[in-house]
Amino acid sequence: MSIRVRQTFTRVVVIQVITLALLWLLQQRYAG
């Protein structure tokens, strides 16, 4: 597996964590 793909995997994890965190914040602000 190339370094580029490994870096991409890392980016996927980071972006998912950010996406879920944003959804969580959206819920906390409006659905409380």
Add this chain to the structure above:
Amino acid sequence: MHWVNWLIVVVYLAFVVGDGLRRSRGAKDIEAYFLANRSLPWWAVGLSVMATQLSAITLIGTTGQGATDGLKFVQFYFGLPIAMVILGVTIVPFLHGAKVFTAYEYLERRFDARTRTLTSLLFLFSRGMSCGVIISAPAVVLSAIFGWSLTWCVVLIGAPTVLYTVIGGVQAVTWADVKQMFVIVGAVLAMLYVLVTRMPVPIDDAFAIAGAAGRMQVFDFSFDLTNPYTFWSGIIGGTFLMLSYFGTDQSQVQRYLTAKSVDEARSSLLMSAYWKIPLQAMILLLGVMVFLYYTFQPTPLFFNPTHEQVMRASAPATYDSLAARYTIVTQARADAARAAVAARQSGDAAATTAALDAYRAQESEAGVVRTAALAEVGKVTGTSTRDVNYIIPRFVLDNLPLGFAGIFLAAVLAAAMSSIAAELNSLSTATVVDFYQRHYKREGSDAHFLSVSKWATAVWGVFACIVATYAATLGSLIEVVNRFGSFFYGSILGVFILAMIPRTRALGAFVGLIAGMATVGLISWQVPSIAFLWHNVTGAVTVVTVGLLLSMGPAPKSA
């Protein structure tokens, strides 16, 4: 429909079909026709993967679901990025490196012909029927909304798709998918923009109203096996479903087999890993925005015009009474929402809580009237009635500026066509490679196999259109097929997992596959309340367990 809207639709169809015909030049054998000589760039394949998964029902059904249930459906996709990363390091290099045409072809190399034939047959059966459903679902909605005949709607969706898929092969399918993704995302963004600009209250306050109505709830951490949309069913069941869909379903596998290299194939799948959840959240948010729009504007009692016609004709007094009551209730709801916004803007926390509670009560009352109205339609028609799929089309036609109906219809057609084209292309591949070439005619000229492939695509296209036309009368049969699909999806994934485990044997794979399907069937029959996402986990685990047990001990001597 206004001629401007028609013009937009006609220009879109002419562009997609014309480009498909242009790309038909150059395919001289089935490797070019089905796999584009494994030459496509990752970004085009990635958009094709996303367009194939995003069907018309996603565009009209999921947005409707956003309007009625809010954002929680996004949890269904939480397993997708995990599945994409796992596939990137497991199945993708296996299949791409094996230079196969179909995923099932790889199973013969690893196990035996019967495992390949059975898995391919299951794919043909389920995808052949589901292709009909993918055409019929939007056709039924368009038919009711525009008042066109169902057959005409099926032809409008099916005919151009079959035409460019037959003539252009996978090149046409992929490049049409690229354009179609832009049309779909562009339409969703345009509609969101119009909704934001037309919202009568600030968007922050509007979201607070949506939150009070339960539409902004995303996460449900309860571990309830009967609830299809929880964090855990999404993360665990969703991962297994996405592993099955993207790793073993030919309609998706064929997308990334067209990529230039293993790395490009991986990158194409990772595009979905990046964008699927944000895209799905945006589609659901569109539904929430439509809900908010109708909170402040007059709301139709029925979103499906047919329901209104049926009630007016069969039970006019009941209809008038319900419609009058609904008008009063929704007006009270709008007043309560405005009062809640005013309280929120005043900064008085206690008044805001009280006003939001009052709004919630009105929203609940409106829901009761609508449920009662739909139940009345059910009594008249004798069938259960839901109108979730009609909310967005009706909103677009009644409320958006000139041209938006055309853009929306083009986006619905794009979403339907991109899924149908990929499925027809993969159905033809499995038919020709796994059956015709494998069992009937091994030797033949490139021209012969190319011709057979085009005919197979056309026959599957006609079959799907026929299923779509009769889908309403085949209702229970299609439901059976869909349930049957959930029986074997996880089980096929189990066979592919076995294929990657060293020293597992053909007998284990074949018996494991049957045991997996039987176990899921039994659970589905005995405990029908278990949500379908968990069936994928059960099927895969059963196949791997049985397969490993039957692969233990010394290998049988070959004859």
